[in-house]
Amino acid sequence: MTTEPIRVLLADDEPLYLDTIRVLMDADPGVEVVAQAGTGRAACELAARHRPDVAVVDVRMPDLDGIAVTRHVTALPDPPKVLILTTFDLDGVVYETLRAGAAGFLLKDVAPHRLLDAVRTVAAGEALLAPTVTRRLIADFLRSPAPRRPHRPLDRVTPREREVLQLITRGLSNTEIEQALHLSRHTVKTHIGHLMAKLAARDRAQLVIAGYEAGLADP
Incomplete structure (x- = not known):
């Protein structure tokens, strides 16, 4: 039985980086890039038009940032899984990105095979939360002077x-x-x-x- 390729939307405002990961994914028969965008607004429009399985989104983009894009595309019917590309100097946005509905995030200097693995992971409905990245970024953010977020009650949890x-x-x-x-x-x-x-x-x-x-x- 033939497995359909994972349909991917790429969104990044750096043309060279965008072209690089496009070439990487085009070389994998299990992945099909259905659209690419250079701005946040274009990413939202293309996600609604092409209905990708996964949206790989840079957190820094013109018009709308990665958080706003994530919030928009995860509200679509049958929404794509969102994989955010970020860097260590963006600790403050990781929490809000996950809150917006991202399935995970990677550093932009990740090895090519790890990026492809990440696309497959989130497409399968799992989250990409590497302990070495996730715990550090979220913990650093929650230790910041920003007001503490309200705790979600666990009274129904065994x-x-x-x-x-x-x-x-x-x-x-x-x-x-x-x-x-x-x-x-x-x-x-x-x-x-x-x-x-x-x-x-x-x-x-x-x-x-x-x-x-x-x-x-x-x-």
């Missing part, structure tokens, strides 16, 4: 689900959670599904945010 959420918040993968709590893969996935339903989370990225809001990342 003790075991709370344990799973805490490990997700700390950046552990499903396999690491299985090992830490001595649970089967099916059980871990079941707990994660329950957490998403109870906390109204779109994906794993939103669970990380819920965990930080609930104080589960605090020492």
Whole structure:
């Protein structure tokens, strides 16, 4: 059975970088670039027109930034998964980007094969939340002088689900959670599904945010 390629929208205001990742993805038969945009507004229009599976969006763009683009395209019917490209000096926007509905983010200097892996990961409905990046960026932002965000109540969450959420918040993968709590893969996935339903989370990225809001990342 033939598998349909992942349909991708690229959005970046640096033409050279945009062309580079376009060439990379065009060389992969499992990925099809259906559109590319150089501004945030164009990204929103093309997402509505082409209905991609994944939108790879630079956080810094003219017209609308990556946060606004994410908020717009994730509100579309059958929305694409959004993969944000960012840099270490953008700590303050990561939290809001995930809040807007991004499925994950990568540093712009990521190795080419990692970018392709990331597209496949978010297209499959998982979040790309590498512990070495996610925990540092979000934790740094939440330690900033900005007002503390209100905690999302966990009153409907069971003790075991709370344990799973805490490990997700700390950046552990499903396999690491299985090992830490001595649970089967099916059980871990079941707990994660329950957490998403109870906390109204779109994906794993939103669970990380819920965990930080609930104080589960605090020492």
